[in-house]
Amino acid sequence: MTRMRAVDAVALILEKEGAAETFGLPGAAINPLYSAMKAHGGIRHTLARHVEGASHMADGYTRSAPGNIGVCIGTSGPAGTDMITGLYAAQADSQPILCITGQAPVAVLDKEDFQAVDIAAVAAPLTKMAKTVLEAGQVPGTFQKAFQLMRSSRPGPVLIDLPLDVQLTEIDFDIDTYEPLPVGKPEATDAQAEKILDMIAAAEHPIIVAGGGILNAAAEDALVEFAELLDIPVSPTLMGWGAIPDDHRLMSGMVGIQTHTRYGNASFLESDLVIGIGNRWANRHTGDLEVYRRGRRFIHIDIEPTQIGRVFAPDYSVVSDAGAALQALLRVARRRRADSGLPDFSAWADACEQRKGTLHRKTSFTDKPIKPQRVYQEMNSVFGKDVTYVTTIGLSQIAGAQMLHVYRPRHWINAGQAGPLGWTGPAAIGVARAKPDETVVALSGDYDFQFMIEELAVGAQHRIPYLHVVVNNSYLGLIRQSQRGFEMDYEVSLAFENINSTGEAAGYGVDHVAVAEGLGCKALRVEDPEQIADGLRQGLDLMREHQVPVVVEVILERVTNIAMGKAIDSIEEFEALAQTAGEAPTALTPLAAPAQTPEVERELEEVR
Numbered sequence: 001m002t003r004m005r006a007v008d009a010v011a012l013i014l015e016k017e018g019a020a021e022t023f024g025l026p027g028a029a030i031n032p033l034y035s036a037m038k039a040h041g042g043i044r045h046t047l048a049r050h051v052e053g054a055s056h057m058a059d060g061y062t063r064s065a066p067g068n069i070g071v072c073i074g075t076s077g078p079a080g081t082d083m084i085t086g087l088y089a090a091q092a093d094s095q096p097i098l099c100i101t102g103q104a105p106v107a108v109l110d111k112e113d114f115q116a117v118d119i120a121a122v123a124a125p126l127t128k129m130a131k132t133v134l135e136a137g138q139v140p141g142t143f144q145k146a147f148q149l150m151r152s153s154r155p156g157p158v159l160i161d162l163p164l165d166v167q168l169t170e171i172d173f174d175i176d177t178y179e180p181l182p183v184g185k186p187e188a189t190d191a192q193a194e195k196i197l198d199m200i201a202a203a204e205h206p207i208i209v210a211g212g213g214i215l216n217a218a219a220e221d222a223l224v225e226f227a228e229l230l231d232i233p234v235s236p237t238l239m240g241w242g243a244i245p246d247d248h249r250l251m252s253g254m255v256g257i258q259t260h261t262r263y264g265n266a267s268f269l270e271s272d273l274v275i276g277i278g279n280r281w282a283n284r285h286t287g288d289l290e291v292y293r294r295g296r297r298f299i300h301i302d303i304e305p306t307q308i309g310r311v312f313a314p315d316y317s318v319v320s321d322a323g324a325a326l327q328a329l330l331r332v333a334r335r336r337r338a339d340s341g342l343p344d345f346s347a348w349a350d351a352c353e354q355r356k357g358t359l360h361r362k363t364s365f366t367d368k369p370i371k372p373q374r375v376y377q378e379m380n381s382v383f384g385k386d387v388t389y390v391t392t393i394g395l396s397q398i399a400g401a402q403m404l405h406v407y408r409p410r411h412w413i414n415a416g417q418a419g420p421l422g423w424t425g426p427a428a429i430g431v432a433r434a435k436p437d438e439t440v441v442a443l444s445g446d447y448d449f450q451f452m453i454e455e456l457a458v459g460a461q462h463r464i465p466y467l468h469v470v471v472n473n474s475y476l477g478l479i480r481q482s483q484r485g486f487e488m489d490y491e492v493s494l495a496f497e498n499i500n501s502t503g504e505a506a507g508y509g510v511d512h513v514a515v516a517e518g519l520g521c522k523a524l525r526v527e528d529p530e531q532i533a534d535g536l537r538q539g540l541d542l543m544r545e546h547q548v549p550v551v552v553e554v555i556l557e558r559v560t561n562i563a564m565g566k567a568i569d570s571i572e573e574f575e576a577l578a579q580t581a582g583e584a585p586t587a588l589t590p591l592a593a594p595a596q597t598p599e600v601e602r603e604l605e606e607v608r
């Protein structure tokens, strides 16, 4: 046993639990922990410019690779409350982040002491555990439990609040024999897999809805293997995007009322059995449930028992880790293949594959100001298959998800459920920290970019390069579009005559290029559609040369409505659809691939 301050034990535990990447900012009430991290020397810390930014950096770091747990640290009071949005975003998308806050000494906690807010109570509904540790002897155990909780079952964040005197109290602690606690995950049985395969065998048009739980379980290979074994099309959710490569023949396209492809929705509407794995039937995925469910049976596999039946009661459900469920399904399916054979879904799979060559939206616009669709076309052509996209919310995110392509797991990093404006930039810094050798591209609307814009300085100071594509319509675009229902355009414009304007993007208000440069980054502006690709390439070069964040701002036309609707069978289109392959040149499958078999022809006729 070694005698040490509780905070010295914390530093050792962070290292041993593999959570040595921290983001935050010091303050009087957390200085002891900073002194322990300094003395330890093995915990990397990135100094954020806003504590909320630190929480999103930790989140981005977590989402970058299986097993990652980002840590965010702040002092007491407002530092803790600033990180609440980060905890919410992490919890909503089942991401483990550890938030550590300093606190006033135990004796004054109920005396309205300076910055002595009850942060554990504030964070409780947004975390798997939120605890103010009152006894120094409990510090190691609380961290040990925190890591176990974050990793077990449905992953999620934890907050640990450490009063100043508790941090400084000496305890006996032995890191050499400290062991991370076992992590519990429910596992599907073969009997459950048999039932699922019976239901699949009874179906004609099964489809797999692949959720983020598959990425959390690092079960992408098992998913693809199972889909291939049975020839079942797969539609990833927004959180599961990348679980199967976009160009895989069985990837049938995303389904949803916002982030979707038209062929993805069309194929889903043809299905008669939906196998949801590690998904949560999010409302922006299902839209109107009557349409989504009509004529279909549903299987739901999820790690969290209380998720089953939360949105609607499935026909059959299994509580299991997605990876364990897929292994059970593979075991049983292989056995059946050898014994009695598997059902033949090849014609259905072919029809879904053929449909990927239909129903494309036009992207080849040459208008000036630029139409957003063109930006995503150029992004597809410039960024290779290895790019990691980071985004949050807005028309930018929705149109991006309709038109960009994702080929690898964890290469689409999106705060899907909470969608907090400002998440994109700091999360991209967390991702770039985790994957320094990969190309990280953030996608923001102008408003999202302006929230937390100061975090660009973090990237500049710490030399954390990433490319930030800012599509500027000088509007709260998504909200402007939703105000059409109220026949108003009220308090959603960001446009003004900037008195410092140099003439470029006149009337668009904020000069993002000047701000980004002022914060120590490189930035350039594109106003001509023919210059987008060059601008993106130049951005990548600048990023590599200077090792700082680079902003590529694209000036968009101010009003472009993006396709969306209330139900997946009635998405409203506002722009032209592609009539020729050349009008959607970066579509995964060129438009109008000829149908090959009579069965495929019949399926396609129905869609047409």
Ligand SMILES: Cc1ncc(C[n+]2csc(CCOP(=O)(O)OP(=O)(O)O)c2C)c(N)n1
Binding pocket: 393, 394, 395, 396, 397, 418, 419, 420, 421, 444, 445, 446, 447, 448, 449, 473, 475, 476, 477, 478, 479
């Ligand atoms: C913190 C927060 N406040 C409000 C919202 C609601 N909201 C969603 S999108 C949006 C406007 C986004 O504008 P911009 O980032 O410019 O993207 P655009 O839709 O114009 O592409 C707003 C206000 C939110 N998601 N987060």
Ligand SMILES: [Mg+2]
Binding pocket: 445, 446, 447, 471, 472, 473, 474, 475, 476, 477
């Ligand atoms: Mg905007």
